[in-house]
Amino acid sequence: MSMNESNHSLSSNASEYSTTTGQIEVENPKMSMRNVDVSYGDKQAIFNVNLDIAKNEVISMIGPSGCGKSTFLRCLNRMNDTIESCKVSGDLLLEGQDIYDPKLDVVPLRARVGMVFQKPNPFPKSIYDNVAYGPHIHGLANTKFELDEIVEKSLKKAGLWDEVKDRLDQPGTGLSGGQQQRLCIARTIAVSPEVILMDEPCSALDPIATARIEELIDELSANYTIAIVTHSMQQAARVSHRTAYFHLGYLVEIGSTDDIFTNPSHKLTEAYITGRFG
Ligand SMILES: Nc1ncnc2c1ncn2[C@@H]1O[C@H](COP(=O)(O)OP(=O)(O)O)[C@@H](O)[C@H]1O
Numbered sequence: 001m002s003m004n005e006s007n008h009s010l011s012s013n014a015s016e017y018s019t020t021t022g023q024i025e026v027e028n029p030k031m032s033m034r035n036v037d038v039s040y041g042d043k044q045a046i047f048n049v050n051l052d053i054a055k056n057e058v059i060s061m062i063g064p065s066g067c068g069k070s071t072f073l074r075c076l077n078r079m080n081d082t083i084e085s086c087k088v089s090g091d092l093l094l095e096g097q098d099i100y101d102p103k104l105d106v107v108p109l110r111a112r113v114g115m116v117f118q119k120p121n122p123f124p125k126s127i128y129d130n131v132a133y134g135p136h137i138h139g140l141a142n143t144k145f146e147l148d149e150i151v152e153k154s155l156k157k158a159g160l161w162d163e164v165k166d167r168l169d170q171p172g173t174g175l176s177g178g179q180q181q182r183l184c185i186a187r188t189i190a191v192s193p194e195v196i197l198m199d200e201p202c203s204a205l206d207p208i209a210t211a212r213i214e215e216l217i218d219e220l221s222a223n224y225t226i227a228i229v230t231h232s233m234q235q236a237a238r239v240s241h242r243t244a245y246f247h248l249g250y251l252v253e254i255g256s257t258d259d260i261f262t263n264p265s266h267k268l269t270e271a272y273i274t275g276r277f278g
Pocket residue numbers: 040045063064065066067068069070071072083085
């Protein structure tokens with residue numbers, strides 16, 4: 001059954017899902033989004049989304065293909081700025097600061113809110129340089145010794161150090177897919193982000209590499225706030241504390257991951273998690 005057919009049978013009226021079910025506020029928000037609308041040209045992709053992201057939580061975003069997960073995630077570090085037709089409106093705050101303030105420099109913003117993409121995309125440089133590049137351009141190291149330290153620490157946090165410590169001068173692109181994705185995570189970590197955005201980071205990986213990344217997400221959540229888009233409900237259930245369910249550009253439901261998967265409140269969430277469409 002296609003998504004459109006199921007939309008007709010499950011809900012033909014946006015009023016049934018245009019207000020979010022569940023608690024959008026958290027006590028100690030790292031990021032806070034209100035009334036977020038996003039359009040590509042005259043096509044609206046996100047409708048009035050309101051959501052807080054708590055410090056050190058892992059929040060997953062799920063929903064059928066095309067429901068706006070990537071679009072919403074990319075708002076959080078202004079990655080949509082790179083798409084000319086894309087217009088974002090609403091209030092988007094990082095630690096209370098408006099990230100869409102025209103005076104704000106997006107380069108340091110994207111260091112504070114880093115991003116890991118679907119397909120591992122290491123630079124065509126050595127393993128060392130992939131990790132050292134960010135700290136170097138952001139001036140985070142004064143000496144080669146300090147830079148070496150950041151590279152080692154970042155690779156350790158990304159769970160890759162033992163596998164690459166003897167070949168740091170070799171190209172990052174020569175690693176396996178799972179190692180490349182951990183290298184990209186190391187590269188993100190190297191500039192000391194506060195928030196890490198991940199857009200389907202395991203979709204190009206085999207199950208073993210996926211399990212390794214999922215373990216890593218769990219370890220990283222001690223120090224970072226993580227927002228992950230995933231098409232895998234099992235993954236969302238395994239890695240996240242809260243889950244947000246999107247449908248046709250609306251945030252339909254937000255709740256604890258346990259509740260969303262065992263006792264969802266909205267019929268569309270229930271239909272999705274029980275596999276009736278997606
Ligand atoms: N660069 C783009 N230009 C125009 N439309 C886009 C672009 N990216 C996404 N869209 C549209 O926005 C909607 C949401 O897409 P997306 O955020 O990629 O959804 P998801 O990640 O949930 O699959 C879709 O209708 C999609 O076609």
